[in-house]
Amino acid sequence: xxxxxxxxxxxxxxxxxxxxxxxxxxxxxxxxxxPQNQAIAVLEGLKKNIPNINEIEFLVHxxxxxxxxxxERKGSRVLLVMTSGISDTYTIARxxxxxxxxxxxxxxEVLVPRKDxxxxxxxxxxxxxxxxxxxxxxxxVIINKINDEDINAVAICFLHSYVNPAHELKARELIQxxxxxDVVISLSHTLAREWREYERGSTAVMNSYIGxxxxxxxxSLESNLLKEGYKHPLYIxxxxxxxxxxxTAIEQxxxxxxxxxxxxxxxxxxxxxxxxxxxLICVDMGGTSFDMSLIVKGQPYITNETELEHLPxxxxxxxxxxxxxxxxxxxxxxxxxxxxxxxxxxxxxGPACYDRGGTEATVTDxxxxxxxxxxxxxxxxxxxxxxxxxxxVLKNLAQKLSISEIELAEGILSIINxxxxxxxxxxxxxxxxxxxxxxxxAFGGAAPMHGVWLAEELxxxxxxxxNDPGTFSAWGMLQTDIRRDVTVNFFHAFxxxxxxxxxxxxxxxxxxxxxxxxxxxxxxxxxxxxxxADMRYIGQEYYVNVQIYKPIKLEExxxxxxxxxxxxxxxxxxxxxxxxxxxxxxxxxxxxKTSGVQKKHLQSSEVNENTRSVFFENKKYDTEVLNRSNIKxxxxxxxxxxxxxxxxxxxxxPDYSLKKDNFGNLIITKKQ
Numbered sequence: 001x002x003x004x005x006x007x008x009x010x011x012x013x014x015x016x017x018x019x020x021x022x023x024x025x026x027x028x029x030x031x032x033x034x035p036q037n038q039a040i041a042v043l044e045g046l047k048k049n050i051p052n053i054n055e056i057e058f059l060v061h062x063x064x065x066x067x068x069x070x071x072e073r074k075g076s077r078v079l080l081v082m083t084s085g086i087s088d089t090y091t092i093a094r095x096x097x098x099x100x101x102x103x104x105x106x107x108x109e110v111l112v113p114r115k116d117x118x119x120x121x122x123x124x125x126x127x128x129x130x131x132x133x134x135x136x137x138x139x140x141v142i143i144n145k146i147n148d149e150d151i152n153a154v155a156i157c158f159l160h161s162y163v164n165p166a167h168e169l170k171a172r173e174l175i176q177x178x179x180x181x182d183v184v185i186s187l188s189h190t191l192a193r194e195w196r197e198y199e200r201g202s203t204a205v206m207n208s209y210i211g212x213x214x215x216x217x218x219x220s221l222e223s224n225l226l227k228e229g230y231k232h233p234l235y236i237x238x239x240x241x242x243x244x245x246x247x248t249a250i251e252q253x254x255x256x257x258x259x260x261x262x263x264x265x266x267x268x269x270x271x272x273x274x275x276x277x278x279x280l281i282c283v284d285m286g287g288t289s290f291d292m293s294l295i296v297k298g299q300p301y302i303t304n305e306t307e308l309e310h311l312p313x314x315x316x317x318x319x320x321x322x323x324x325x326x327x328x329x330x331x332x333x334x335x336x337x338x339x340x341x342x343x344x345x346x347x348x349x350g351p352a353c354y355d356r357g358g359t360e361a362t363v364t365d366x367x368x369x370x371x372x373x374x375x376x377x378x379x380x381x382x383x384x385x386x387x388x389x390x391x392x393v394l395k396n397l398a399q400k401l402s403i404s405e406i407e408l409a410e411g412i413l414s415i416i417n418x419x420x421x422x423x424x425x426x427x428x429x430x431x432x433x434x435x436x437x438x439x440x441x442a443f444g445g446a447a448p449m450h451g452v453w454l455a456e457e458l459x460x461x462x463x464x465x466x467n468d469p470g471t472f473s474a475w476g477m478l479q480t481d482i483r484r485d486v487t488v489n490f491f492h493a494f495x496x497x498x499x500x501x502x503x504x505x506x507x508x509x510x511x512x513x514x515x516x517x518x519x520x521x522x523x524x525x526x527x528x529x530x531x532x533a534d535m536r537y538i539g540q541e542y543y544v545n546v547q548i549y550k551p552i553k554l555e556e557x558x559x560x561x562x563x564x565x566x567x568x569x570x571x572x573x574x575x576x577x578x579x580x581x582x583x584x585x586x587x588x589x590x591x592x593k594t595s596g597v598q599k600k601h602l603q604s605s606e607v608n609e610n611t612r613s614v615f616f617e618n619k620k621y622d623t624e625v626l627n628r629s630n631i632k633x634x635x636x637x638x639x640x641x642x643x644x645x646x647x648x649x650x651x652x653x654p655d656y657s658l659k660k661d662n663f664g665n666l667i668i669t670k671k672q
Contacts, residue, residue, distance in 0.1 A: 005046065035346065186211065623640040
């Protein structure tokens, strides 16, 4: 078994990284995505580049199937089952509007209309005692509705099931025994074992909404890999930055929502260790989307709750923000003004320069027309671009605006850059974080062309373009480990708490997590555990997450809480009474990595070094075009310069210079 492989599906390209353990080298591949069946691109890329698929020992996959089905509202019809008397909870949602003074506010559309929310007579008390047994007649009515109306997804959310899940488990058992087909059934307590039934119910609904399409895709991919001779588990990237087997992901598809973009963040963690730079803003610009995340003190920022299009989710995930901005973003007119995105040309037909039938100007067309991508450049290492098609669509749009094609192309790039910079401010400035204290890491097929302009907008002094930026997210997936998260409700006032209660709860969580990792074929010697607690001042609604170290000491926990609270909110009240809400355990199963792996360069995709005309601020410059692999470490390259490689192009404008560090990363800074 000689290969470790990662496959990352994007809107335009599917990126594959193949690591050869015996030769200690890796190969990067970009193939056009196949929207009709994303598995096709993955299988074709593997078959063309690996002689025998059965020689793959580890295969990890980042999929956007679930996320796309949600964003495009193409998920399954879901029947939501709730405790009698609270069935309006999901429809009413929360009343704490974050945009209180927005007169154009529109309440987000929920995934389950009110007519598909049904009640079951049952009641569990807050402490887990049964007040009213589950009514099986109500379940029979639900079973008939599922069979009669061809429903294939069900979400069950009962009050206080996070303490005692008996009724949710019983409801699933009764439904599975009598429905006539496979139905995705999501139990809220298995996804979010904590209070707040609206958020817990919303998480269960999302799991069921994307469940059928995600599960069908994963089953199909596994089946096709088996036919090709692959005999090991298929691993899926999770939103929390770890991986799990596809078999486990099928049980909880909601955990894969950010499966694709999170690989870049994990790659950023490894980059932070390599370079010693603790604070990074990771930006991934591909063909369709622009993803942003933070590395703070060498670690990704992971949150235990988030919102997707204003719908809450109670799952641990890397805090990634995404907007529709990529190389395929389409330039269009609205009331005589130029707009760019979020619509994308995608892989089919793609930008006009792809020569695949695209008829609208895109960001990639603008870069190509300005010379930042050359007529001899090969996108992805193999795709030749058509200048005439690109010029024609830009000319058509420029005439409507009565400007030159060059002004239009630079205008398109200015708009998309401003849009992306403003998006970065939402995860930095709006959160009280100064972006000037960070280094910008630009990767994806398009971000290295835009990185300098994003840094200028945000007053960032340094840009890093990592090795093989176009496949950096896929490479990041090979740097991760298996991860499972477990939570227990732990509602106790701090003042009268015994340390042994925390220790006992921790041991129970550890045993549960050990069993989960064992199911992923992880040896106990490869397991590690990290305990945190959700805590707050008594009388408050929301909490902060506090790290708990061993040996467990209440005095240290108290000190850590006040420090964490002050860091997050700018103040604390050390004498104020506090309480615990939840205990959380992150269980990691360490996957062996291959050290000393070097890039394998394909002879057919080498860059031809030359000089070409490139436009910057409406002025033409004779610009040096360099092959990245030929740049010597610590040699200063003054802009303007274009750095080309198989998976991306890096643009260094006139006022900037570049050096390659000892690890092969390109470091771009402003000329002194």
